[in-house]
Amino acid sequence: MSYFKKSPWIIHYDGSSCNGCDIEVLACLTPMYDVERFGIVNTGNPKHADIFVITGSVNEQNIEVVKNIYHQMPNPKVVVAVGICATSGGVFRECYNVMGGVDKVLPVDVYVPGCAARPEAIIDGIVKAIGILEKKRKEMDEKG
Amino acid sequence: MELLYGLIYLVAAPVAGGLLTGLDRKVSARMQGRVGPPLLQPFYDVMKHFQKEKVVVAKIQNVFVLGYLLFMAFTGALFFSGGDILLVIFAMTLSHVFLVLGAYSTNSPYSFIGAERELVQMMAFEPMVILAAAGMYLATGSFYVSDIAGTGKALALLLPGLLLGFLYVLAFKLRKSPFDISSSRHAHQEIVKGITTEFTGSTLGRVEIAEWYELVLMLGFVYLFFGWSPPLALVAVALAYFLELVVDNSFPRLKWPFAVKSSWVAALALGMTNVAVLWYFARGVV
Numbered sequence: 001m002s003y004f005k006k007s008p009w010i011i012h013y014d015g016s017s018c019n020g021c022d023i024e025v026l027a028c029l030t031p032m033y034d035v036e037r038f039g040i041v042n043t044g045n046p047k048h049a050d051i052f053v054i055t056g057s058v059n060e061q062n063i064e065v066v067k068n069i070y071h072q073m074p075n076p077k078v079v080v081a082v083g084i085c086a087t088s089g090g091v092f093r094e095c096y097n098v099m100g101g102v103d104k105v106l107p108v109d110v111y112v113p114g115c116a117a118r119p120e121a122i123i124d125g126i127v128k129a130i131g132i133l134e135k136k137r138k139e140m141d142e143k144g
Numbered sequence: 145m146e147l148l149y150g151l152i153y154l155v156a157a158p159v160a161g162g163l164l165t166g167l168d169r170k171v172s173a174r175m176q177g178r179v180g181p182p183l184l185q186p187f188y189d190v191m192k193h194f195q196k197e198k199v200v201v202a203k204i205q206n207v208f209v210l211g212y213l214l215f216m217a218f219t220g221a222l223f224f225s226g227g228d229i230l231l232v233i234f235a236m237t238l239s240h241v242f243l244v245l246g247a248y249s250t251n252s253p254y255s256f257i258g259a260e261r262e263l264v265q266m267m268a269f270e271p272m273v274i275l276a277a278a279g280m281y282l283a284t285g286s287f288y289v290s291d292i293a294g295t296g297k298a299l300a301l302l303l304p305g306l307l308l309g310f311l312y313v314l315a316f317k318l319r320k321s322p323f324d325i326s327s328s329r330h331a332h333q334e335i336v337k338g339i340t341t342e343f344t345g346s347t348l349g350r351v352e353i354a355e356w357y358e359l360v361l362m363l364g365f366v367y368l369f370f371g372w373s374p375p376l377a378l379v380a381v382a383l384a385y386f387l388e389l390v391v392d393n394s395f396p397r398l399k400w401p402f403a404v405k406s407s408w409v410a411a412l413a414l415g416m417t418n419v420a421v422l423w424y425f426a427r428g429v430v
Contacts, residue, residue: 003195006188031177036169039181039188045337047199047344050192074197074344137195 004050004133007039011049013069017056020116021083025053027119035123046072051129057085057092058099070106076136078109078129082122087111146290150225157220161356162186168389175393193349201250201342208246209347213354215239220361226290229277240266250342258338261326264400265316268407272313275415279306282422293371300369305418307369311384312410317362320392325400
């Protein structure tokens with residue numbers, strides 16, 4: 001039996017977000033939505049995390065940071081791009097320093113569009129991510 | 145018979161500790177107006193840790209963490225089989241030294257700060273516990289846990305200062321706010337995860353299991369103060385744990401210098417006074 005479904009831990013990183021999506025991500029932890037009832041914990045430590053939640057687009061400054069966090073996470077891991085900026089670059093797409101969406105740098109598993117993404121949408125995205133996490137765990141087992 | 149209690153502890157303490165931790169998370173969530181995770185959540189977390197990929201910074205860290213777990217289990221087994229309470233305290237210190245060494249061996253700045261703070265925590269905790277052991281010896285004439293628990297004397301009434309002082313420093317051992325300075329529980333992340341920053345997967349799982357052992361051991365210490373009446377003792381243990389949760393949820397984390405100073409002041413003011421008074425009367429009365 002796999003326990004990833006019951007205890008997905010999240011690391012949240014703010015790329016170059018306007019903080020709109022970050023507030024919505026944190027809103028998921030409040031009594032209103034309380035994602036801890038699904039065992040979801042916002043760890044802040046990539047080495048303990050299973051799900052990498054990125055808000056905001058990737059730019060020249062943080063590209064190394066994003067890669068570093070991703071590589072520090074032990075397998076299985078999934079990446080969730082929250083908000084339209086993380087999905088495609090959004091309104092900042094044409095900026096000289098913006099690379100675009102997170103998928104320019106990392107293999108993104110779930111896209112949660114919205115400006116800002118609503119907490120319900122974020123929770124929905126995380127639930128999808130948990131399914132992918134399970135699948136990746138199975139693949140890991142098959143490989144041995 | 146006493147050996148049997150030790151064996152029961154080895155098997156049952158992780159289960160009881162995990163359930164208590166689950167209860168802790170549930171009650172804390174309710175205090176914050178949330179629903180909270182299921183009661184078995186700590187077990188799900190640990191099982192998941194064992195299913196994660198093993199990423200190790202320095203191989204020696206696994207040996208140290210295993211040492212932490214084994215010595216913590218040994219400490220508790222010694223306590224519950226009625227062993228010498230001083231030996232229990234020293235074995236507990238040793239197990240924490242293993243954890244600190246494990247964190248040092250990873251060469252990460254965050255776990256380094258966490259390890260330093262863990263040493264600070266030990267420094268804050270030890271004087272009070274040794275004083276408590278000394279007070280129990282004065283009151284019962286024995287350092288053996290079995291004798292202390294079996295004594296008919298009302299230890300909590302003889303040692304009220306030591307009991308209060310012990311409850312004060314208990315927050316260090318349970319890693320509760322305002323004294324959760326070495327590893328960030330809850331949302332405080334200024335040192336990432338402190339001492340456990342570099343522990344992943346099964347290593348992290350072992351740290352958590354060791355903490356469950358420790359939780360049960362610490363509640364066992366509280367039990368000793370009320371050993372003359374087991375039903376009362378169980379109520380007292382439950383109350384003490386609930387008190388820790390209330391304090392945990394109502395106070396922000398303190399800076400470490402204040403944490404150490406205040407715990408020493410508590411140990412001196414409450415503990416030493418209690419021991420001094422007891423020593424004075426013990427010569428004729430008790």
